[in-house]
Each structure stands twice: as structure tokens, then as C-alpha cells.
């Protein structure tokens with residue numbers, strides 16, 4: 001089987017959307033600083049592009065939490081591979097995700113972070129796949145709501161490949 005990728009959102013479309021999201025977020029957080037919590041690895045591209053466009057003061061920390069292995073389906077289990085470097089007590093935190101699918105990763109991550117007493121905790125995702133939701137999670141900012149397809153690029157991988165594509169595409173497996 002050969003892997004084929006068809007473009008879903010071009011770099012230009014992504015940048016326009018991220019600009020709009022940054023404008024809204026900057027408005028909502030006026031007078032405050034935002035502590036961005038980037039969920040590795042997929043979210044790094046989105047987090048960088050978003051952070052560059054925010055007009056309020058920003059700090060950034062990273063954590064790696066996953067409910068996936070190398071496959072395209074969820075196991076529903078959370079694994080914390082890397083925790084945050086800094087305490088979040090009293091900070092206005094915004095979790096930055098590339099995609100929400102089953103919702104398992106984010107619902108468990110959010111609950112865990114809420115227990116650390118942030119001043120506020122919101123969630124921002126570039127892509128949302130609501131058709132595959134298993135656990136409800138309240139999303140504050142969504143870039144695109146997408147159908148149930150497996151997407152790669154702009155940070156999103158298949159078996160660690162394709163993260164570096166500047167666009168988001170649908171991955172298909174075709175007969176050679």
C-alpha cells in the first residue's frame with residue numbers, strides 16, 4: 001500500500017485562520033498575560049504560529065501527554081511523557097493542541113492541570129474532529145471542525161512522518 005496525501009488546508013489558509021484566532025484570544029485576554037501550554041509534539045507548529053501573533057504578554061511551557069501509540073485509533077489511556085517545567089499556580093493558562101479526536105487526552109490533561117490551581121484554564125485547538133468524541137471536553141477556541149479523516153502535516157504525524165509538511169492533508173492508503 002502506498003501513502004497518499006491530499007491537501008485539506010494550505011499554508012495560506014492555516015495562517016489566515018491562526019491570525020483570526022490570535023486576534024480573538026488577544027482581545028479576550030486584554031490586560032492579562034497568557035501562559036501557553038503546548039502539548040508535544042504535534043502542537044509545536046500551531047503553538048509557534050499562534051504565539052507570534054498574540055499581542056498580549058506570553059510565556060510558554062511544554063508537556064507531552066498522549067492517548068495514542070503508532071496507530072490511528074485511540075487506546076483511551078493517558079501517558080505523561082514529559083511534565084511542565086514550571087508551576088502554573090495563579091497563571092492564566094491556555095492549552096494549545098493541534099487536534100482533538102476522542103477527547104481522552106485533553107479531558108484527562110485538563111483535569112490534572114485544574115488540580116494545580118491556575119487562575120484560569122482554557123483550551124485552544126487548531127482542528128476538532130467531533131464525530132469521534134468519546135469523552136466530552138469543553139473547547140474554548142477551535143480553528144477548523146473536520147470530518148472523520150486521518151490528517152497529517154503542520155505538526156501532525158503518521159508513524160512520526162509528515163510533521164514538517166507546511167499544510168494539513170488527508171492521508172489515504174492506496175494500492176500500488
Ligand SMILES: O=P(O)(O)OC[C@H]1O[C@H](OP(=O)(O)OP(=O)(O)O)[C@H](O)[C@@H]1O
Nearest residue numbers: 040041042066068100101102103104105
Ligand atoms: O482527542 P484524542 O483522541 O485524545 O487525540 C488527540 C491527541 O492525539 C494527538 O497527539 P499524539 O498522541 O498523536 O502525539 P503527538 O502530538 O506527539 O504526535 C494530538 O496532538 C492530541 O494530543
Ligand SMILES: Nc1nc2[nH]cnc2c(=O)[nH]1
Nearest residue numbers: 101149150151152156157
Ligand atoms: N496525525 C494525526 N493524529 C491524530 N490524533 C488524533 N487524530 C489524529 C489525526 O487525524 N491525525
